[in-house]
Amino acid sequence: MSALHTISGSPSSGLLNSCLRLVCPGDGILFIQDGVYHGSPPRLLDCVPQDNALFALREDLVARGLSDRTSDRITPVGYDGFVELTVNYDKVISWS
């Protein structure tokens, strides 16, 4: 079973490290709210295995001026994409 992990705190929250302890190959990670700061600088994501897809909520990126400053590994999604992700993974694990 694959999971979508949502992270809603900034990098200083330590949530990404906690999350990575549970992340399995094939799981996805979606950054929302202050979580979108994980995309800049991109090296913050070096600790995430390459086989985990990364997403960020576009509204939260735009609001924070990060649309053009976020890691290439991150796929921006809108609210419709958010809903689609929650349906496509078997479960959602939220980190807040």
Place this chain on the structure above:
Amino acid sequence: MQQKSLTFITRQAPYGTNKAKLVMDFALASAVFEQKINFLFIDDGVFQLVQNQNAEFILSKTTGRALETLELYGIKKVLVDAVSLEERDLSEEDLAIPVKILKEEQVRQIAAYSDVVINL
């Protein structure tokens, strides 16, 4: 009612926020409905397990009592992340209740094989 496997992850220290209590209440309520429950302590959540707590001094309820109710409610899988204990210089002898200590890979599997994961 269909039985599901639920994993409750508790990651906060006991008294600073009400999150530890929320996870506990959620798990006990679910146990009443005879679901398969894992209760997993990670990160600062392991501080809830430290023995000899007495929260009367800060006008709160001591978590130790609530921990004992886990067993009364039939929650047998009380699990602790070994790494979190080690990072905080805690060992099994320091804990208030009997627990099962899980290695990194076991922690990963617990979440992977649960139908629902509640994480606070």
